Amino acid sequence: MANTIEIRKLTKDYKDIRAVDNLDLEIREGELFSLLGVNGAGKTTTIKMLCGITKPTSGDALLNGYSIISQEAQVKQIIAVSPQETAVAPNLSVEENLHLMCGVHGFDKQKTTEQTELMIKQFNLEKIRAKKACKLSGGWQRRLSIAMALISEPKILFLDEPTLGLDVIARSELWDTIRSLKGKITVILTTHYMEEAEELSDRIAIMKDGHLLICATAREIKAATGEEKFENAFISIIKGGAR
């Protein structure tokens, strides 16, 4: 399978802190890839650089062949982000939020209607389509947030802590949604929930202090550490990789 993302020596310095240090990583097309690490590991900075929000200090990354340094506009055409916090326009209805995303991607009226209906159907938003986003529960807002990311038909989707703060049922439903994306688009997931990464991911990368410690499947990571539980394997790697 071809690589959708190729990260080459990506580095980001903030004053006296190196947030990401010479990161090399390849992510395959259609893969659901998780980035794990404790706070300050460099996950969010990595994602911000890949999305064009933050400029790298050095290095580069190719997304579908486009450089995040020199082809930012092309990169923005093929990616979508569902940020950690709810990223919806509060006084707009569900349908209007979806229209907003179509509009900022320059869709014409027909495509806007088609894509909106598709997302409403795919995410079961029919009953709440006219409801203001600020009136929705956390779970529905998160679901809308992902629908807003997917409406532009991205090749690569970044999901930052998608289930943070959700109850068990809402999390389970969102997992089903994320699972359904497997193989269709490349998904980069950051999460603090070990079981979420293990359950959903094809491969997992663990970062600490801006460095990549390991990149493998959950089973391989457990085997490498001799742990049965993935959470213990994660702790073992983080402690073993202490600098």
Next chain:
Amino acid sequence: MKRMLAFANRTMKEILRDPLTLGFGLGFPIILLLLLSLIQANIPVEMFEITHLTPGVTVFGLSFMTLFSAQLISKDRESSLLTRLYTTPLRASDFILGYLLPILPICLAQAVICYVLALVLGMQFNMNMIWAILMILVPSLFYVALGLLCGSALNSKQVGGICGALLTNVSAWLSGIWFDVDMLGSAFKKIANALPFIHAVELERAMVIGDMAQAMSHIWWVVGYAVVFAAIAVYVFLRQMKRQ
């Protein structure tokens, strides 16, 4: 252009659907006009004569537009909505125009409401009133640019304090709407004349009576402040966009 309009459409909806906008932005100037006209009816004061009062209240109402635009921008910054939109094909100019342009028709609507009420309260209609309504766009640019600046530089709590309390007070005290600034001495008058608020009010008053020479002597102050604040606002917005 299409992308910017989609974002601008959202800005307008967010502002118009906020009940505070309707209450303060449109309701407050109406209450002021009614109240002061009532006082004028009982105790005649030249300052509150309807032809003199309406341009001032109309300009004062613009300070609420600064508050609303600043609040929207600062809340967008605090939520993840802007982070999401920064990853779309929207350019920096789309964001800036998308925040600025939708407020201008609201300012215009506010001016129309004020002048229509003034007609009901006894102001005589003439073509000067139309020009005065259109001229409100010039001070609007200054107030909206100030909103972009405050929204880009401050958090929503600070916006509430600085735009909601400080600006409305400064705009009221240093504009000559409620009292003649001469009454407070030459130092106060110098400060008032060095700021755009009094010039914005005098510009409107001159337009209402059709005194173009007087209008021209004030318009450059307002335009100058609008251009400078717009430039600073764009710089600060772009800076915070990079920081994001």
